[in-house]
Amino acid sequence: MQPPVAAVVEAHGTLERLLAGLNDQQVAEASALPGWSRGHVLAHLTDNARMFARLAEHALRGDLVAGYDGGVDERNAIIEATAGRNAAEHRAELATHTAALEAVWARADDVDWSRPVTFRNADLAATVFARWRETWIHMVDLELGVRPDDWPEDLAAHAIDFLLDRLPAGTRLRAEDVRRQWSVGDGQPGTVVTGRVRDLAAWLAGRTPASSPVAAEGLPALGPWPAHPPQRLDPV
Structure with a gap:
């Protein structure tokens, strides 16, 4: 499947505009994520771009490397160490690493993906x-x-595809605004959850939808975020 590079570049542009007027006080204020300031979220987005650029650089050479040599502890330490940047520093670092990521992707051809x-x-x-x-x-x-x-509608639909395993087997989702349906597993049909595609995606992502999806039996409990499989470092 051809990846949505142009859509990600567009998302980066939206993020850049969103941060244009951000001040230092706002950076230090709480985000919607428990225990994280806005600075933590920005530190994560910045380092996430750096990590993906690292993976891409090595992949284009035919090499496999870990995203973080020190695993999740290294990831968390980087976020904690850089969350306290001021607004201008966050904007500059994020711009540098998103530009580097986009530049690596621009060198990839159909085979590289x-x-x-x-x-x-x-x-x-x-x-x-x-x-x-x-x-x-x-x-x-x-x-x-x-x-x-x-x-974007396509992003919401993709998020549902990715997060579908958070639901119990047999659950069906119906996005009434785009006339699309998802089913979990091959078992007997269970709960049917309906709503708009963006609301279903937000609910599955643990964010607050504009209008809550509904189900006759009540919304099912969400399982954990899809787990990362153990990393492999041997080329295939």
């Missing part, structure tokens, strides 16, 4: 989809005016 990466034991194309999710979902977490209703 299928090159393996350690991120979710997937391929290079999967990191583009992941960056698309990260950028739009965390823009909501910044609480600067972007809401799930602002998500």
